[in-house]
Amino acid sequence: xxxxxxxxxxxxxxxxxxxxxxxxxxxxxxxxxxxxxxxxxxxxxxxxxxxxxxxxxxxxxxxxxxxxxxxxxxxxxxxxxxxxxxxxxxxxxxxxxxxxxxxxxxxxxxxxxxxxxxxxxxxxxxxxxxxxxxxxxxxxxxxxxxxxxxxxxxxxxxxxxxxxxxxxxxxxxxxxxxxxxxxxxxxxxxxxxxxxxxxxxxxxxxxxxxxxxxxxxxxxxxxxxxxxxxxxxxxxxxxxxxxxxxxxxxxxxxxxxxxxxxxxxxxxxxxxxxxxxxxxxxxxxxxxxxxxxxxxxxxxxxxxxxxxxxxxxxxxxxxxxxxxxxxxxxxxxxxxxxxxxxxxxxxxxxxxxxxxxxxxxxxxxxxxxxxxxxxxxxxxxxxxxxxxxxxxxxxxxxxxxxxxxxxxxxxxxxxxxxxxxxxxxxxxxxxxxxxxxxxxxxxxxxxxxxxxxxxxxxxxxxxxxxxxxxxxxxxxxxxxxxxxxxxxxxxxxxxxxxxxxxxxxxxxxxxxxxxxxxxxxxxxxxxxxxxxxxxxxxxxxxxxxxxxxxxxxxxxxxxxxxxxxxxxxxxxxxxxxxxxxxxxxxxxxxxxxxxxxxxxxxxxxxxxxxxxxxxxxxxxxxxxxxxxxxxxxxxxxxxxxxxxxxxxxx
Numbered sequence: 001x002x003x004x005x006x007x008x009x010x011x012x013x014x015x016x017x018x019x020x021x022x023x024x025x026x027x028x029x030x031x032x033x034x035x036x037x038x039x040x041x042x043x044x045x046x047x048x049x050x051x052x053x054x055x056x057x058x059x060x061x062x063x064x065x066x067x068x069x070x071x072x073x074x075x076x077x078x079x080x081x082x083x084x085x086x087x088x089x090x091x092x093x094x095x096x097x098x099x100x101x102x103x104x105x106x107x108x109x110x111x112x113x114x115x116x117x118x119x120x121x122x123x124x125x126x127x128x129x130x131x132x133x134x135x136x137x138x139x140x141x142x143x144x145x146x147x148x149x150x151x152x153x154x155x156x157x158x159x160x161x162x163x164x165x166x167x168x169x170x171x172x173x174x175x176x177x178x179x180x181x182x183x184x185x186x187x188x189x190x191x192x193x194x195x196x197x198x199x200x201x202x203x204x205x206x207x208x209x210x211x212x213x214x215x216x217x218x219x220x221x222x223x224x225x226x227x228x229x230x231x232x233x234x235x236x237x238x239x240x241x242x243x244x245x246x247x248x249x250x251x252x253x254x255x256x257x258x259x260x261x262x263x264x265x266x267x268x269x270x271x272x273x274x275x276x277x278x279x280x281x282x283x284x285x286x287x288x289x290x291x292x293x294x295x296x297x298x299x300x301x302x303x304x305x306x307x308x309x310x311x312x313x314x315x316x317x318x319x320x321x322x323x324x325x326x327x328x329x330x331x332x333x334x335x336x337x338x339x340x341x342x343x344x345x346x347x348x349x350x351x352x353x354x355x356x357x358x359x360x361x362x363x364x365x366x367x368x369x370x371x372x373x374x375x376x377x378x379x380x381x382x383x384x385x386x387x388x389x390x391x392x393x394x395x396x397x398x399x400x401x402x403x404x405x406x407x408x409x410x411x412x413x414x415x416x417x418x419x420x421x422x423x424x425x426x427x428x429x430x431x432x433x434x435x436x437x438x439x440x441x442x443x444x445x446x447x448x449x450x451x452x453x454x455x456x457x458x459x460x461x462x463x464x465x466x467x468x469x470x471x472x473x474x475x476x477x478x479x480x481x482x483x484x485x486x487x488x489x490x491x492x493x494x495x496x497x498x499x500x501x502x503x504x505x506x507x508x509x510x511x512x513x514x515x516x517x518x519x520x521x522x523x524x525x526x527x528x529x530x531x532x533x534x535x536x537x538x539x540x541x542x543x544x545x546x547x548x549x550x551x552x553x554x555x556x557x558x559x560x561x562x563x564x565x566x567x568x569x570x571x572x573x574x575x576x577x578x579x580x581x582x583x584x585x586x587x588x589x590x591x592x593x594x595x596x597x598x599x600x601x602x603x604x605x606x607x608x609x610x611x612x613x614x615x616x617x618x619x620x621x622x623x624x625x626x627x628x629x630x631x632x633x634x635x636x637x638x639x640x641x642x643x644x645x646x647x648x649x650x
Contacts (some may be wrong), residue, residue, distance in 0.1 A: 013268040023120055024300055027293070033304040036289050039109040039271050040098050040568050044334030052445060073442065095307065101278045101315040103574065104550045106313050108274045110256055110287055118293070118303075121147040127303070129272065134282055140274055160245045168234045193557055201436035254510045280312060280549050286310045314630030316573040317547045319596060320566050327537040340516045342558040343410065348394075352413045364375045366517065367417055369477060374418075385518040389454035391509035392495070393463065396488040400455035407451035410515050415449060423589045456488055457512040464508045547573070563591065577603055591621035595628075602633030613636055618645050 099106050112127060276285060291303035344357040354363055374381055388406035390399040394586040465471060465479050477499055484489035495501060543558030547570055555570040563583055571580035581600050587593050594617035601610035614634055617624045625645045628634040
């Protein structure tokens with residue numbers, strides 16, 4: 001985490017009545033330290049409907065039909081609850097608080113309290129909050145409280161350093177003894193002396209012919225080398241001088257200056273707000289505070305570590321229903337799979353050369369695919385359609401014949417491969433391969449190779465031309481015009497006049513010489529053409545996983561089509577309250593539905609319906625009695641109306 005600091009410059013009005021030594025002795029003897037306390041709870045922003053009245057007293061009917069009167073109340077000295085308006089205390093002394101995660105993050109609010117006895121104009125107090133989450137310790141932005149005398153000493157160091165920088169000469173002309181140089185010219189070369197104010201018309205050659213020396217040599221002669229060396233030394237010593245003069249640099253990066261309060265007692269109070277991105281399984285976070293007192297650049301006191309503040313984190317995601325959802329899927333008996341490989345042939349030839357070009361890897365890939373399909377325990381191969389295609393050069397009739405010959409050659413090649421697998425196929429599935437390029441599986445069923453032809457692969461060429469960035473747009477438009485030619489031979493002839501034709505021949509045409517395989521299969525032991533079955537709805541389960549991981553935007557995208565309770569939870573987590581309530585209104589009443597409604601009513605400002613829904617949810621499931629203290633929308637109502645419920649399971 002980027003370390004920044006808060007500088008609170010405390011201009012103390014009164015000088016301390018004791019010396020620094022005695023003041024420090026008092027601090028050490030008392031073991032003074034700063035304290036952490038919980039900040040005032042910030043209320044949630046009101047989302048109140050205009051016609052919803054504000055009430056301090058509510059009339060609520062419980063599930064048994066009894067009318068309950070709930071009012072804003074406080075317990076008096078005798079223990080009796082009395083209705084009253086209460087001004088909340090400004091400082092909370094509890095060591096823990098329940099905080100609610102909203103939108104994937106949570107705000108941890110706490111106060112850093114610095115007693116006046118720790119403050120001294122000559123000191124700087126440095127505090128380092130530490131956040132402990134899931135076994136990790138994160139350093140938060142430190143806080144600095146700087147005394148006026150301490151700051152004055154800091155500024156004095158900066159002023160001294162600035163004077164040092166000002167003493168460094170930046171202009172090299174300052175090193176030249178100009179007076180001596182001009183005196184030399186005036187006495188010895190008066191005809192050149194006029195150049196002293198205007199030398200723009202004097203070249204290096206003219207200067208050398210006039211003086212007998214070059215300009216560079218003259219400058220070097222009248223340059224004070226000792227001053228240059230001393231100035232260069234200053235430049236090299238800048239960092240060292242800075243450390244010597246500025247013993248305690250002023251830190252300015254990432255200031256925190258909001259909500260600073262100095263109470264009448266002289267104590268300093270700073271409200272610290274840290275936004276924390278909530279991780280999966282994060283249930284609580286603790287904050288501790290350490291620090292030190294500095295005088296000049298020396299640490300003179302180590303501030304004891306404060307007592308920890310603990311924040312228990314609740315999340316709307318904890319209300320989701322973890323259940324498996326199934327969907328109906330139609331399984332068809334007939335299946336089709338296909339793949340393509342780029343088999344290279346010699347120009348005008350149809351024989352398969354397994355060593356030509358990239359053929360070794362391509363043929364190996366198709367053999368693996370074929371082997372996987374044949375050896376499958378759930379699928380049975382029926383037939384394989386083999387279709388070879390050619391590039392457009394040459395006569396269409398010749399390409400058509402060449403295409404069918406290449407399809408037949410590939411079929412024969414793979415037939416030989418199947419015979420090679422004869423022994424393993426017999427052992428695993430009882431298959432027998434015949435000598436006429438087909439084999440029988442489980443009795444009469446045979447797998448046939450069906451050669452087909454695609455004389456010239458124009459469709460693939462269309463796509464390649466449009467996607468290729470190496471072809472100018474003008475050539476692409478001209479190609480589309482040529483493509484409308486119906487006769488393939490005239491079309492290819494016109495294509496030869498295209499500016500990018502050579503590029504097409506060398507780059508794109510080789511990719512058109514493909515062999516496509518279509519595998520026709522059926523599911524083993526399946527008699528009906530279609531079967532309806534239930535499978536786990538993976539999209540829904542992924543949506544639940546997104547809720548668990550607090551990726552609520554993804555959860556809404558995945559769960560929106562289902563419109564169920566978990567969809568409402570995802571909407572609620574993103575503060576899409578109207579969408580969440582719309583779903584809940586159409587669901588059967590349950591403890592979770594009622595509690596989520598209570599939470600949404602609380603956000604809306606409808607306190608009566610919020611309390612009513614909460615009481616009914618607790619009646620159906622007493623576990624929500626405790627849960628209500630975790631969500632601020634509900635806990636505020638519990639405190640305001642002093643709702644006390646007994647968990648009958650205790």
